[in-house]
Amino acid sequence: MMSALVHVLVPFILCVALANTSLFSEVEVDLTYEHYAEKVIDYMPAFLAMPFNCLINLGYVYIGLYWLLWQRAVKETEQSRYMREVFALMAIIYAGVQWTRLATLRRAPAVLDQWFTMPIFAWVPVWIDFIEHLPGKWRASRAAAFELCAFISYGLSLVHEKGFEVALGCHIVLALYKGVRVHLTHGDNHTRRYFLLAMLSCAGFVVLKLMDHWLTRFGFFQRLTGHFWSKVCDVLQFHFSFCFLITVTDRAQAKTAAQKK
Template identity: 75%
Template sequence: MKTAAVMKSALLHVLLPFLLCVALANTSLFDEVKVDLSYAHYAEPRVDYLPTLLAMPCNCLVNLAYVCLGLYWLLRHGGGKETEQSRYLRQVFAFMAVFYAPVQWTRLAVLRRAPAVLDQWFTLPIFAWVPVWIRFIEHGPAKWRASHAAAVELLSLSSYGLALAHERGFEVALGCHVGLAVYRGVRLQFARGDGRTRGYLLLAMLSCAGFVVLKLLDHWLARFQLFQRFTGHFWSKVCDVLQFHFSFCFLSTLTHRVRGKTAAQLE
């Protein structure tokens, strides 16, 4: 399969579930899900003279970082050790970052239920892709199946149903996703990592912690001048982009290393 064909496959496998979720989010299915639909939820003051897309300029424009990150990893040359499967895994993850940006931006711009639901919902399969990629590293190309990846992602998307069962259901689902990704990452590091990958993993985990904590402390931090325009929510998104990046670094490095060892054993 050529490089362009792999990218097309990765795009379709992200785009089709994305469109299905968009369609479902615009029905009455998630009318009971608890989401925040007012500017009061954010500490950044609204700038009334700016257009709606830039009503909270810092929290809006930070979404461009997801697009830049996604394009960087999407178009990055993987080298001779990259297989079609590993390229596919990398490009699916990159497309997830690119698609996530307009969802978050739309949520801030229109403050409607559908994009708010999608903002929560799409977080889950992004975290779920980490264990999918780790399984590929652990078992190798010969034993990895796209059907397994599809099943994991379907289960991840379905877990958002917890948000219908309880007002804190999304937080429970997200906590399980984060916990599983961290557990699998730490286990992989102990089994196959070195000092370099340990650094990537620690930075990814610290960024994840910053993503959660800074968002929760958004209004409290706004009492300090340093966080009154570039708020806790803004910096949580910066941390989110960083955890994406360091996850890419960790997983890509181990993918190439394991692939190199496998090739050497076959020679």
């Protein structure tokens, strides 16, 4: 776990340092509560000013700790454990970033909220690349190179006001493509169900977030707003991605072991 923690924290700390410079001073980010449909409760402390959108971050922490500390029934290789631990740590750290953004409304956390989304989505293709190169062809340098590209892709936000959305869309499409491909190679009915649930969660994450204010015309979304439910979908997206990737990893490793006999 220490290796995974170091490999997540080092780039994160570097991003924090860069986000607090003038490098991203022109990036289009929302720095007011008006961006969110949930009403602010003035008498609450800043970290609970929008209670539901703030507290949903505990869901990320829970799902991250659940998969980080999860005890496998099947024996896990060192590399597959590393894949799981990195993804889980990303979920936990992302919760802190989002919560800090809501509590402070500062530019740096807002930039980090967008920026850190890139390597999170990129970890899905990295994990799938590991599965596709079992047992001994995968190299950590491949993961490092891919994650570096994911971090750099946020640079699109510096050249166009919709650069973040374009970069994120590309990462989502790549994750879906790689997911379909690895399912066709190593999947079964279980992985199909997990993959479909992950896709539905991803769609909910995107659509509900974009429709946050529009949905308030319906009573159900006036207190528990679209943005809140989009974060619920994001937590579920993490969960079902774990289920899918771990199950596919187990099946791929079982195939490899059978071929060696």
